[in-house]
Amino acid sequence: MSRPRARPGRRTRRGDEPGGPGVILLTGVTGTVGGLVARRLATDEPVRLLARDPRRLTALTGPRTEAVGGDFTDRASLATALTGVRAAFLVTNDPLTHAHDENFVAAARAAGVRHVVKLSARAVDEPDATDLVTRWQRGNEDLIRSSGLGWTFLRPRAFMSNTLGWARSVREEGVVRVFGASSPNASVDPRDIADAAALCLTDGEPTARALALTGPAAISPVEQVAVLSRLLARPVRLEELTWGQARSRLLTRHPAPVADALMESAVRQRAGAKGEVDPTLATLLGRPARDYASWAADHRSAFVAGRGT
Template identity: 75%
Template structure:
């Protein structure tokens, strides 16, 4: 049996939709009703919470491999609980969604340190592991959709700096391969798109597809920070600002061949992702 976590999120849901296997599949969510549509003849939705070790123990019973997605760097106990329950249940392989910055010594922000600790936790557990280390998701630009629809303006920090952003569908396909194939244990996969692209370039792509003018405006550092504080606790906002400074220095522009090597096809480009999601940016 394969267990998937994070199925209400971007990558986890794509993994659930793309996982084709003869094995039974179990989907974990705090509220199984939210993922009921993903259930099927060999796929069950079960309740469980990273904060509740007993619920994890029940969900992991009989599981061979698991896809682990956690999202809160302020609650490291979530990974600790999951790994302990997986070890006790005899899970043989965990595929962990991590981050590209983990392998970069100059990345010292809170989120990167948290992911490094998560990886070390799995390494020390005795469970076979695979780490997926993506750059920023192309789908993050969906956060611009309302501003694009209503104003025709995208406000960013460091709009000219480049990031080798990755299509979440490529991450999901790599996760499926790692969960169902052989030879992936003990491997860490850096995942990027085929080219580094700036926010300004992404806005230009959206403008061309929408056939309307869009403007990319740089925010000041303080404006960007205040925007982050409106959405995140201050330690997380601080970490995201540190990450933005690294991007401005060019630290996130490197392109990796991993997607093409593993999947036998080119990594998805931003224009293709934007084309497939352009309706989100059109005026209602």
Template identity: 70%
Template sequence: MILLTGVTGTVGRLVARSLTTAEPVRVLARDPRRAAAYAGPGTEVVGGDFGEPASLAAALAGVRAAFLVTSDPLAPAHDEHFVTAARRAGVHHVVKLSARAVTEPDADDLITRWQRNAEELLRASGLAWTLLRPRAFMSNTLRWAPSIRAEGVVRAFHGASPNATVDPRDIAEVAALALTGAVLPGRAHSLTGPAAISAAEQVAVLSGLLRRPLRLVELTREQAYAGLSARLPRPVAEALLESAVRQGAGAKARVEPTVRTLLGRPARPYRAWARDHLAAFGDG
């Protein structure tokens, strides 16, 4: 049996859709009713919480491989609880969604340290493991949708700096291969798009597809932090701002060939992602 976590999130829901296997699939979620909307036919949906080890033990019973997505850097015990429960349940292989920055010595923000420590925990567990280390998701630009629809404006910090953003669908396809054994465990995979692209260039792509002018407004550091801290806990907002500053210094522009190597086709470019999600920005 394969267990999926994070199915109400960006990548997890795509893994649930792209996973093709005769093996039984189970989904773990805090809200099973919400998760059921993303589960495939015949998929078992169970309730559970990373903060409640007993619920994890029940969900992992009989599981061979698991897809692990934790999302709260202020709750590092979540990874520990899951890995401990997986080991006790006899799970063979854990595929973990991590981040590209964990390998970069100059990245020392809260989120990167959290992911780095979680990777080390999994590698030391005795379980077979696969680490997926994507660069920023192309889908992060969905945050621009309200201001694009209302004003034709995108507000961004370091708008000219490139980031080798990756289509979440590519991450999900790699995860599905790892879960079904088509990608061997014991390796970490850095996942990027086919080219580094700046916010300004993404705005230009959206403008062309929408066939209307869009304007990029460059945020100051203070404005960027104010926007982050308005919707996130202060330590997380500070970590994301540190990460953005690193991007401004060129730290996120490197492109990796991993998607092409593992999937046998080029990574999807931002234009393809944007075209497939254009309705969110006001088309149609």
């Protein structure tokens, strides 16, 4: 995966980093977007990777990379991890607590961090989105905005990689089960989110900007399943779940308040609230955003029968 093209005027000479001297700290690096950001920056930026278990980071380390142990619940570990850091990528993922963001922001202020790039969500500036997860992200943004830190908010629509959740049933039964099969979502490739994050972390002064990140088209599960079926050269059936069935499935992976928030969000999508395409990502990257067919082609093996897992 290549680094995004530099924007005009971006200085790249070593020792003359646009953001000044200092390390870039990445969180969430054992997860989807943080791991992709680490791969983009590891070869030519001084990068510190934070994980609860840094032994999981060996595949991501490079000559200018260090791995540190740290936990959003442990302020002392954050203070150590943020020492000498000029810019940080913040990924939190527990909508039942604001403490993770509060601890990180307090430690970042104390350490003199200049720029926090926060992985947020598209729905934050959509007033009709009132579910728990969106309210949590809204609160996290408010916290950063009022902290005095420089900030950039990345507000992606649904990750295309969420459809990896279909991989097992596609492999084993040739079926996708979903609530709201026909509702479009301008879902975004996590590689594009990571490209945007890498640019924001390396590209000079923080600008207090919120970036809406969508894919190049609104695509429904029906259309995504058609893409997968063509790619796999075999039929993939789609079964519509009822609201109750979909919620029961979410409850196997999430606490009830989070499952309910995700259902609220799914109902909003079914009503057509998530189809709008935003040009910000293409403008920022200087190329079109990747489409679902491209994401699926590059992740085809996950859907191929006999792969295991």
